[in-house]
Amino acid sequence: RISVELRKYRKDIYLLYSSFKGGADGKIVNVDKRQNMLARKKVWITAGALLVALGIGLYASNRFFHPKRNEQSIQQGKQQDISGNAAKQSATQPPKPAFSDAWRIVGTARFGTTSYVVIADEAGRLRYESPSMFVQMGPQTIGEIDGAKVTRYSGAVIHPVHIEGKK
Incomplete structure (x- = not known):
């Protein structure tokens, strides 16, 4: 039709x-x-x-x-x-910050109701930072500390401390 x-x-x-x-x-x-x-x-x-x-x-x-x-x-x-x-x-524009040579994210900590992101340097010194300075959570967490980007993969590798004891 x-x-x-x-x-x-x-x-x-x-x-x-x-x-x-x-x-x-x-x-x-x-x-x-x-x-x-x-x-x-x-x-x-x-x-x-x-x-x-x-x-x-x-x-x-x-x-x-x-x-x-x-x-x-x-x-x-x-x-x-x-x-x-x-x-x-x-x-x-100013250059974007490079990745940190000193600090890396090693985990998170919770004290009562307050949360922190734990970062460490090569010597094993720990530093607690507010989660508001970081974006995302998990392996892709990234933040800016001391003018440099900090991730789980930035910074130097933390060497384990060897303590000699009795054998």
Whole structure:
């Protein structure tokens, strides 16, 4: 089916609908354009609206991905290029902190209702820090202590202390 619509016959062409009276001797007569989808105004209006929407969408996406620079920003860009590298160096962000060579996370401690992250240095000295200075918990825990990033894998390896006793 192409469509389901109720239509009324026009009286002036109603007689043509009996074109097959008498069997095979009847002639096929093209009565009107109702069987042709392309003859409907509704189809052409919908197609036109879709083409307009497609054109607007292409224009908007092109403008989004290729914005026009106005003349003021171009002139300001030229002035910044002339000023040299001094302005560029002052505008750069400070370098991100490196990983700590001294401290590493060795675990967590809880005293009553207060929690701490325990960090240690190569000599085995322990330091208790607030968990608010760290992001995440578990093997991926990372924090910033003394201007350096501290993780479970940063810092020097803690050497076990050997205590000699009686044998």
